[in-house]
Amino acid sequence: MSEANRSAEPVAGPTIRVLIVDDQALFRRGLSVVLSATADIQVVGEAADGEEAVAKVEELMPDVVLMDVRMPRLGGIEATRHIHRLLPATKVLMLTVSDQEEDLYESVKAGASGYLLKEIGIEEVAETVRAVVQGHSPVSPSMTSKLLAEFNALSRRATERDETPPPGLTDREMQVLRLMAQSKSNKDIALALYISENTVKNHVRNILEKLHLHSRMEAVTYAWRKRILDPRELT
Numbered sequence: 001m002s003e004a005n006r007s008a009e010p011v012a013g014p015t016i017r018v019l020i021v022d023d024q025a026l027f028r029r030g031l032s033v034v035l036s037a038t039a040d041i042q043v044v045g046e047a048a049d050g051e052e053a054v055a056k057v058e059e060l061m062p063d064v065v066l067m068d069v070r071m072p073r074l075g076g077i078e079a080t081r082h083i084h085r086l087l088p089a090t091k092v093l094m095l096t097v098s099d100q101e102e103d104l105y106e107s108v109k110a111g112a113s114g115y116l117l118k119e120i121g122i123e124e125v126a127e128t129v130r131a132v133v134q135g136h137s138p139v140s141p142s143m144t145s146k147l148l149a150e151f152n153a154l155s156r157r158a159t160e161r162d163e164t165p166p167p168g169l170t171d172r173e174m175q176v177l178r179l180m181a182q183s184k185s186n187k188d189i190a191l192a193l194y195i196s197e198n199t200v201k202n203h204v205r206n207i208l209e210k211l212h213l214h215s216r217m218e219a220v221t222y223a224w225r226k227r228i229l230d231p232r233e234l235t
Contacts, residue, residue, distance in 0.1 A: 016133055017044045019062040021053040021079070022095070023071045031066065031122060038126045048072075050079030057083050062090060064129050067112070069096040069103050077106050084111030084214060091132045095125070104143055108217045114138040135185035137217045168210045176203040181220045 018041055022028045025048070032043045044060045047053040050067075051074040057065060065083060069076040080092045091113040096103070104115050113132050117140040120128070128138050169177070172193075179189045186200045193200075204216065213219050 015040055015042045016064060016129060017042050017060070017062040018129060019043075019045050019047065019053065019056055019060060019065045021047045021050070021056075021065060021071070021076065022068040023048050024068075027118075031125060034122050035126055035129070041126055041129060050074030050076055050082075053079045054082045054086070057087060057090060061087065064132055065090060065092045066095045066125070066129070067092050069094060069098045069107070077103065077110050077112075080107060080112050081110040088214075093128065093132050093138075095120075099142060101143075104139075105221065108215065108221050111215045111218070113215065113217060115143055116140050117142065135187070135216075136183050137180075137220070138183070169207065173203050173207050173210075176200060177207055177219060177223055180204070180207075180216055181223060 018035060020028050020031055020035075020043060022031075028046045028048075032046065035041045036043050044062050045056050047056045049071045053065065053067065053076075054074070065080075067076040067080055071079075076094060076096070080094070083090055083092055088111070092111065093114045093116065094103075094107045094112050095116050095118060097118050099117060107115055114128065114137050116125075116128060116138060119142075120140065131138050175193060176189055179192055184192065186197050186204070189200045190197045204219075207219055208214065208216075211219060211222055213222060
């Protein structure tokens, strides 16, 4: 479990509405029972494939969707793309057995807010759901290690590192992007930079617009691939 997940605790406020999407009925039921036992999370529905998930999201408008990757009819990545287009405020958290880097990258590009392997303890899922709502982008440690290994390899092969901000990105927006890459929430970024959370939200929105991206995770991945951020900053 990442630091972001460990720090996420139940907070006073509206109940978090969750939709569970998985083609394994027994897994859906077990997850539903565990999440429903928490006071701040309400399971509003279940879906057995991506096509049903998109329909249920339109009907139920959940805050968070727990999404499997490999499913019949419509897979989780494509369903995430549809959901992000329909309801961008709904967070999609991938929960899967797939440890393929390609699935991670495609999920991020589709707009997923996190990527967890099913090796996570089922009782930890509630903490992760809260973390996503609080603005974190959790990724399973083993997947993070693969990301860092790839980016370190890129760094070693590079003759020089381009530290120039992308066109139009201000120094302040670069500071925000670096903190986003460290899985900092809007509140954490605001405290670190001595600015308000609303100002942070404006910076994040501007970063996504300027880079023509769709999610915080996609912005961070873009920064890694362009070597704007040093992988050592994420350790």
